[in-house]
Amino acid sequence: MRLAPLIGIEVVAFLLIIAETYVFFNVVVPLGPIPHNLLEYTGYGLLKFLLIVGLGVVWFLVVLEMTRLYTRSKLSPSPRLSS
């Protein structure tokens, strides 16, 4: 079935969205005690920011890599599309 690989990408994207949203709300947001000095506070803020960016980057890279593999597999056997 021609849509099977795209449905596969869809399912992986869906699983990552659920897992990462859960990690975001249950791990990253409540991370650590509320610090009282400015240096620790900034450090926690930076750590949270990096973790959030990290979650986004993981989703981005996984979906992009799967799409790249799909595109390459579809383009290579077809001389009409590989001009």
Place this chain on the structure above:
Amino acid sequence: MTLGLADAGLLLLSFFIPLLVIILGMPGYLAALRRSGRVVDDVHKRPPTKVPSPAGPMLFIGALAGEMVAYLAFGSLIPLALMGAAGVAFAVGIADDVFVLGGWTKPLLLLLAAAPLVLLVRFQKDLYTPVLTFPILGDTAPHFIIYTLLVFISFPIVANAFNMMDSFNGQLSWFALLTSVALAFGITLHAVFTAGFSLAHLAAALPLVAITLGFLVFNRYPSKAFDGDSGSLMLGAMFAGMAITGGVEVAAMIAIVPAILNSFYTLSSVRGFVERRRMASRPTYLGEDGNLYATTDSSAPTTLVRLILLAGPQSERDLVKSIIILVAASCLLSAVISLLTWVA
């Protein structure tokens, strides 16, 4: 929760009144658009046909009618919040239909669509709750500030995702119908299996299902009406509002995964918000045989449709069927998530 006969009747009214407004009002409205010369080329036909556009104002009237019924029936502020969100997105869409807004202008203006929800939650605490409910794992802790920020961000993201799914005959109407049905299913389970969850959440959600069902009659292949940006942005804003007020955010994210992927592909390949009418190259082209092909131009944006067509050319009707299959798969996953969340 027990559903009385009166409640069932009011829910049916919230569904059938907007449906009738669209079914009965759209033919006259489209005739008026034709008479005033408001038609656009259906570029995926050979030769191009003329189709009345935008149907967004009629969809907005249908949405207002449905939400007003829900408000009068249940006395909740939820329908008013959804009306406000729909109104802001509709206004942005009409401005785009008339003036063509820049790539960044639309998402920035759409942030305002969240304002009615965030303002009205001060007057009705159960308008939405600042938690996400996951299948099996349960609720997150309440995070009011983070959740409020996500409410603001979700409107431009979802409305633009709907807008980007609006390229072929029936594509948006099928997409909006299937995803809103999946969400209404989740909200129904939420209402049935959660003590104290008001039926007003469901009543406010039903008009979206009704107007997309009514619009499908006119938008399916071969289209007799195009919604324009005023329609697609408004439908997206209503969907976002429905997910937030219905407490089914996770199921909503899953239902629109094809649109999220489509937006992600487009934004990552053109590197930012670029108005589609200003893109240098199109992702697909219409062949001499009347079929659609994926373009091989490396500067063209990658879209979900282009990925589908990489497996081989398709007629517009078959292409939309392929998109419907992908959307139906994500809606099925969304329904499973709703079952696991509210029933299991």
